[in-house]
Amino acid sequence: MDFGASILAAIALVLIFEGLLPLISPTRWREMFTQLLQLQDGQIRFFGLAVVLLGFFLLIWLI
Template sequence: MQDDVLWLALAFMLMFEGLFPLLLPARWREVFLELTRLPDHRIRLFGFISVAGGLLLYWISSN
């Protein structure tokens, strides 16, 4: 059962990640270029927030 949930979560993540470049490819490219101009510490902060948010959601949903 747990493996099914993991694959389902991965499938939803891929669908969500693909929506922006599918629907607005030019804007997605602009946003991506802006992200490449950010300093490393800002990118790390966004990564930390994303990981912490995912862990929080996992913790909430597992209780």
């Protein structure tokens, strides 16, 4: 599998995982989304940074 195919496979997996909660429990997903809208920009940025760093370190660990 070349690099381009690996990137597409990774994006496909993200889309699958992102779609699971709204598929299984749309009511819970809506509640979580409403709570997310109540967060301040700094809190959302911190969460985004934490997810990016986690993904980065996981990628380094896998390679």
